Amino acid sequence: MTEAGQPSLRIVVADDQASIREGLVIMLDLLPDIEVVGSAANGLQALDQVAALAPDVILLDLHMPELDGIEVTRRLTAEHPEVAIVVLTTYADDASIMDTLRAGARAYLTKDADRRDIARTLHSAAGGYSVLDPRVQATLLAATTAVPAAPTAPAEVAPDGLTPREAEILTLVSRGLTNTEIAEALFLSHNTVKTHLNRIFTKTGSRDRVAAIQYAQRHQLG
The missing domain is CATH 1.10.10.10 (Winged helix-like DNA-binding domain superfamily/Winged helix DNA-binding domain)
Known part of the structure; x- marks a missing residue:
């Protein structure tokens, strides 16, 4: 829970490199409004962690053993559509980006993103918005968590x-x-x-x- 009494954002971190995975877990756990509930070292573990822990968001590496991030994204989108998928990877080529977004990822960051950018993107993704790293597309894919004054989208679930x-x-x-x-x-x-x-x-x-x-x-x- 946050200091204001609001529930923390529940995150699963999936990355096959132990140093990066553990570093992300420590970094995110230091934030008052984020709780890392699980971590995974490969694609199959990522699927299992989501099924078992029902996080709000998974922070997912793109290239992992067992199942790569794109296939994990496809399966999670089909089986757990309520879980937002944020890809965090070193790969920023067009094919990786488009394949990942088509598979259902809500946001795409490169690994030079700082803690503030990652945290902001996790919250945006949990709120239903999409964000593309400036290095990849030079712009955001969607608005931040601020609600537009006069939204044109219908209020019902799309x-x-x-x-x-x-x-x-x-x-x-x-x-x-x-x-x-x-x-x-x-x-x-x-x-x-x-x-x-x-x-x-x-x-x-x-x-x-x-x-x-x-x-x-x-x-x-x-």
Whole structure:
């Protein structure tokens, strides 16, 4: 529990390098609003830890033995969609990033991120937001934990694992806004909007913008 009486964010740390894993556990446990409830040295252990401990977030390395981070992400997204997945890795190539996000990761950080960035991202991911490391995309994938004054996303839980930001963007797409207009309305970069749309298309099974609009209309998003 935090000093204010709020429950701490419960985290599982998964990394095959013992020094990094143990360092992350110590570093995060020093924060008053985060509790590390478990750690894993490979992908199978990560799945077991999540199943047994039901954390809010897993901080996951990308390349691990037994199962790599991308496959772990796919399985966790399918079996434990309530657990936010934050990838922390040395790999920042486009293929790794896109494969991981398509698999269902909510955030992607590189290992030069500092404690404050990691903690902020864990909380953002637990709140349903997506964050992409500035080194990877040069911008955030989603808003921080601050709630917009006039949100356009519906208040209900979005279907098919859409995050609040993704539902918000899909709502604007269904209203006919272009990527540029969405970026200006939400104070995001054009690339960030495109990245969100790619994830929206994947999650909703939409081949293009028209199909996404039809999906939004079926689910009353807009």
